[in-house]
Amino acid sequence: MMNKEIKMGKANLETFSETLQGIAEENKSLLVVTSDSRGSGKLVPFAQRFPKQLVEVGIAEQNLVGISAGLASTGKQVFAVSPACFLTARSLEQIKNDVAYSDNPVTLVGISAGVSYGALGSTHHSLHDYAALRAIHNLVVCAPADNFETKEAVRQAAEATHPIYLRFGKRPMPVLSEEVPFVFGKGRVLREGKDIAIVTTGELLHPALEAAARLKESQGIAATVVSMHTVKPLDTDLLTKLAATGMPILTVEEHSVYGGLGEACASFLLQAGFSNRFQIMAIPDEYTVTGAQQEIFDHYGLNEEGITAVAEQLLEIAK
Amino acid sequence: MEKSLAKKSVEYRQRILKYIYQAKAGHTGGSLSCVDILNVLYNSVMNVSPSNFNSPDRDRYVQSKGHCVEALFVVLADQGFFPESELETLGRYRSHFIGHPTRKVPGVEQNTGALGHGLSLSVGMAIAAKLDQKDYKVFTLLGDGELAEGSNWEAALTAAHYELDNLCAVLDYNRMQISAPTREVCNTDPVADKFRSFGWDVMEVDGHDVEELERIFKQLPLSSGKPCLVIAHTIKGKGISYMENVLKWHHGVPNEEEYEQAQKELEESLLALD
Numbered sequence: 001m002m003n004k005e006i007k008m009g010k011a012n013l014e015t016f017s018e019t020l021q022g023i024a025e026e027n028k029s030l031l032v033v034t035s036d037s038r039g040s041g042k043l044v045p046f047a048q049r050f051p052k053q054l055v056e057v058g059i060a061e062q063n064l065v066g067i068s069a070g071l072a073s074t075g076k077q078v079f080a081v082s083p084a085c086f087l088t089a090r091s092l093e094q095i096k097n098d099v100a101y102s103d104n105p106v107t108l109v110g111i112s113a114g115v116s117y118g119a120l121g122s123t124h125h126s127l128h129d130y131a132a133l134r135a136i137h138n139l140v141v142c143a144p145a146d147n148f149e150t151k152e153a154v155r156q157a158a159e160a161t162h163p164i165y166l167r168f169g170k171r172p173m174p175v176l177s178e179e180v181p182f183v184f185g186k187g188r189v190l191r192e193g194k195d196i197a198i199v200t201t202g203e204l205l206h207p208a209l210e211a212a213a214r215l216k217e218s219q220g221i222a223a224t225v226v227s228m229h230t231v232k233p234l235d236t237d238l239l240t241k242l243a244a245t246g247m248p249i250l251t252v253e254e255h256s257v258y259g260g261l262g263e264a265c266a267s268f269l270l271q272a273g274f275s276n277r278f279q280i281m282a283i284p285d286e287y288t289v290t291g292a293q294q295e296i297f298d299h300y301g302l303n304e305e306g307i308t309a310v311a312e313q314l315l316e317i318a319k
Numbered sequence: 320m321e322k323s324l325a326k327k328s329v330e331y332r333q334r335i336l337k338y339i340y341q342a343k344a345g346h347t348g349g350s351l352s353c354v355d356i357l358n359v360l361y362n363s364v365m366n367v368s369p370s371n372f373n374s375p376d377r378d379r380y381v382q383s384k385g386h387c388v389e390a391l392f393v394v395l396a397d398q399g400f401f402p403e404s405e406l407e408t409l410g411r412y413r414s415h416f417i418g419h420p421t422r423k424v425p426g427v428e429q430n431t432g433a434l435g436h437g438l439s440l441s442v443g444m445a446i447a448a449k450l451d452q453k454d455y456k457v458f459t460l461l462g463d464g465e466l467a468e469g470s471n472w473e474a475a476l477t478a479a480h481y482e483l484d485n486l487c488a489v490l491d492y493n494r495m496q497i498s499a500p501t502r503e504v505c506n507t508d509p510v511a512d513k514f515r516s517f518g519w520d521v522m523e524v525d526g527h528d529v530e531e532l533e534r535i536f537k538q539l540p541l542s543s544g545k546p547c548l549v550i551a552h553t554i555k556g557k558g559i560s561y562m563e564n565v566l567k568w569h570h571g572v573p574n575e576e577e578y579e580q581a582q583k584e585l586e587e588s589l590l591a592l593d
Contacts (some may be wrong), residue, residue, distance in 0.1 A: 039413060
């Protein structure tokens, strides 16, 4: 159920494209490199307005990343845009070597990430990208949650001097708070409460906020909700503050249960000596159920009801 | 020219063997097969030096077959990018002089070593030159075994599509790879026809004839709007009688006796050039 206070905005991909167009107007060294993906990347208007700032390489993701690295090495500010499923699997070695190891400041943009492609199936899902990319040195891994975070992430990436991975879904996102500033590597606390912390990354922030509102309304439970947009480097200062209160911590992400935000948080917290009640909500390690994105979310409880239920269980156990 | 290119090639071979022998590791055969190409590029073709290495207008060299790094290190030292004495640390704990090119070594453009990466990187650099209307050229060195990597062919398509006549790939065509002759592992022939059909200009040359290499490189671009492949016919282990075309010298390291014989043969080659 949609929270009445929350208005719907655009797909983050559209905000990404619009923000890039604004930057490309001023910054002629900005280039977008695509692998026949301008349509799915919402980049047709960009291509029409700035034909000289778009390099098309065809359906060749390894080449996309290698070329992007070569372009970036000459001082171009490069956004390499391709479906996240292909970008972070087929061209993983190019990401590791040509971008990260050689330190060419490419912004890799994984579009239609997670299970955005829904019924197109597992070939088109990217539930591995945080896990694969977190293990590569010299790469920021970030999943903006809404239009505001998207705009800020793209603006800051356009001035970055080191590699960044951004991940976007394609469905419209709600307009959320713009009061808390966006900085890579710093989680944004969007709701404060003393009973439980819900830490999310990417576009599942919205159902987490809805769940927090429902917990308050129905049971008077006060939840903190964090948009941990940057999965690496992880905001361990914020995690430490949350864990020090002793409240249970619930992580929520559109990724495999392995190797994503949840495991990153768990690894940090355990090694830092915390033993808060802790639960990871993510896509389990199985053949992903078929269906549209929301149907997949609903199947695995990655929605308002599911997050609410798991939060209640955690609190019950923690009593 | 203070020293002939031919003499430089022999001296480079002496140093390649010296440092591989000291480090007890290295890609001996391939470094010896490609060093004449590097010699000509750095000493008489490319506009790149320690003084202009940060200039956006410099020529670029990307060593796609990164494992033959000993040849590159020796040539970069000779160009003055770093003191040759630093090569004494080759392969040692915390040395930047590792078994593949890294940008921590002055003069190295890109970190390479995984095969099939250099051509795409070079295509990116060449597209940037076209966009910026700059005159620099981009050279990359490929191995024939490396051509089995599919990414090369993606990059070959793109290079022709963007009419990158500022791009020259040099194929170190020694016809051998780690486990067997290339034609037995995964035949790449007829490689010239393949690249021509992709829209490239192709030239073939004796990859150890420094004057021929120089003549061809100085003609570039061969035709407007086309990338160029120079197929350099080379001999793996070139210059050392017992290493030439012998598979084990892919990354074989000479023992003391073999090392002394190799240096003796190279001394004789130098004398013969006087």
